[in-house]
Amino acid sequence: MDLQALVDAASSRDWDTDPVGTVSYAVVGLGNYARNVSIPAIEAGDYGELGAVVSGHHEKASRVAEAHDAVALSYEQYAEGEATAAYDAVYIATPNRLHLDHIHTAADQQKAVICEKPLEATAERAEAAVEACETAGVTLMTAYRMQADPVIRALATYVSEGGIGEPTKALGEFTFPVLAGSKGADQWRLDAELAGGGALMDVGVYPLNTTRFLLGSEPIAVEGMASASEPFGDRPEDPECPQFADEHIHFHTEFPTGIVGDFTASFSGSAASWLEVVGTEGRFRVENAFAPGGERELTVETDSGRVELSGLGADETREEFDYFAHCLLTGTPPEPDGLDGLIDVEVMSAVYEAAQTGHRVDVGAGADGR
Structure with a gap:
């Protein structure tokens, strides 16, 4: 391509x-x-x-x-x-x-x-x-919804067809200042038991899942670091609530063939969302990558030069619901099925374990080839 x-x-x-x-x-x-x-x-x-x-x-x-x-x-x-x-x-x-x-x-x-x-x-x-x-x-x-975004879908094909050579690493961030909304601290996202965690579960899943989709590959191991201040309340030692309520998290993923991923997610700080994939023959970066309905800004660098593109794609949430309805009308299984969602929860659980123990944690989803 x-x-x-x-x-x-x-x-x-x-x-x-x-x-x-x-x-x-x-x-x-x-x-x-x-x-x-x-x-x-x-x-x-x-x-x-x-x-x-x-x-x-x-x-x-x-x-x-x-x-x-x-x-x-x-x-x-x-x-x-x-x-x-x-x-x-x-x-x-x-x-x-x-x-x-x-x-x-x-x-x-x-x-x-x-x-x-x-x-x-x-x-x-x-x-x-x-x-x-x-x-x-x-x-x-x-x-x-990112798997229905035309920009992300086009980039997945671009990667699979060797547009940047062999992928070597992926980098990404999603910072969402969750306290800036009208509910402040009185919201379910800050309840680790109800949410399953904090920033990782709510916004960190975006760079994780989008990278899995772009690479067509599953993590085999993770490392992680997490921190939180009030009112987030990092509680990894509480037996009644083993989940983290992370305000900030930084996690490292290892994919097969040596591809690595490095991602951050935060519930405070200046809002940002971007994703970059690097290969042996080029790289691309998507700015405003995960904002609902956001206009993606795409930069592609290869041996042929550097190109900046904007105004591409469509409302990915509309695309998501139309895609799902299309699957039902045509009897086609959706790509981001329940197993896709399960794998991410397994990977994020491993990231929390790695952040709590300080050790690298193998991930079953990648290890067993699901």
Whole structure:
């Protein structure tokens, strides 16, 4: 793939076969992201529509449902199977440790599931989520929106076709000042038990998963360092809450054939998100890499020269929901499936172990070739 082909691919859908029909979604959890990013993306797409919304707050559910001509449900009504005719698939956007219960409900109702990342708060619960959907015979996709981003998809092809030679290392950062929002410290992201961790689970998963996708490879070992100040509260020694509530984390990954990754994630500091992949014959860097709907800035350097590109791609959240609906309409398994989400939770659990012990930790996902 030459640079012109890369530009063309970064502005197109390589998966779209123009199927007939639409998929109606039930959105479970009506936090800020679901209301202001996900629901508009569903409605802006070609293959999706909003059928129902589920919330523990009656007024919020009613208000959102009325604004979007959808059915309003409580969590109890959702669990009891009310109004299942209003939707074909379920999008889960609740706090991480609640994902499994909502996935079980969808699987019991024979509804396909797209679940926000991370798939669950622990590897054991993520594995149970995968098994629940496999047993029920329903599709499970982990909501890795970057895998639907046309720029990232084009770069994955560029890497696989030798655009930068043999990859040697990947570098990335995602800093999200989580206290800057209206909720301050009163939010579930700062509850390590509910979230499964801190910055790593919420934003560090982006450079991790995107790198795995770009390389088409799984980590075989990790190292890590983490720290936190109040109100984050790093608690690795608390037996009642073994998860970290990391404010900052720096982790190193080792991939097969000697490829290494070096990533940071933070819940405080100046906001930033970028990813760089280096190879034997070139490199590329994506600025504003993980911001929802952000305009990607891409720099590619090879033996032929240096090129800076901007204005590429599309709203990756809209692409994500259309891609999932396309998979359901065409009977195609999604690429970021439940196993993809499980592997990341396993890797992040290993990073926390490495940060707590100060030792390199082997990762089963890469070691057993899953």
